[in-house]
Amino acid sequence: MKIKSILLLFLFCFISINLLAQDENGGMASLMRSNGRIYVVVAVVLLILAGLILYLVRLDKKISKLEKDN
Template identity: 65%
Template sequence: MKKLLFLVLLLCSTSLFAQEEKYQLSEDDYQNESVEMADTMRQSGKIYVVVAVVITIFAGLVFYLVRLDKKVSRLEQDIEAQGKEKA
């Protein structure tokens, strides 16, 4: 019952995030080849800070996953060893 209620509330709430107004695209939008935000950040040198933060986060996630994999592998070996001792 709780799952059904949760599902109904979830489906009702998704309509709250829908856009009501559509953004009208013009020919200028299709011809635009520059990205103002990236150009501004590149000119001020802040793009390198953004890249460094993204790389740091990615490296942290990889490090965490490698450590987690080693721990799980060690636990699996311990469980297998305990199973062999009991048999």
């Protein structure tokens, strides 16, 4: 349940990024377009990393539960 609400929170965060991108002169949009757009790469890498780490955390929790049951 907790994890689902955290995932939902992430989802809502990304919806707001989408809204910010609509604003041509907005803070996030200009940041993402500055410096040869390297920030876009950083965002992609961090998202992949976040996905992998979230997967590890979930595995860890599942194994902890199994250990408790035994």
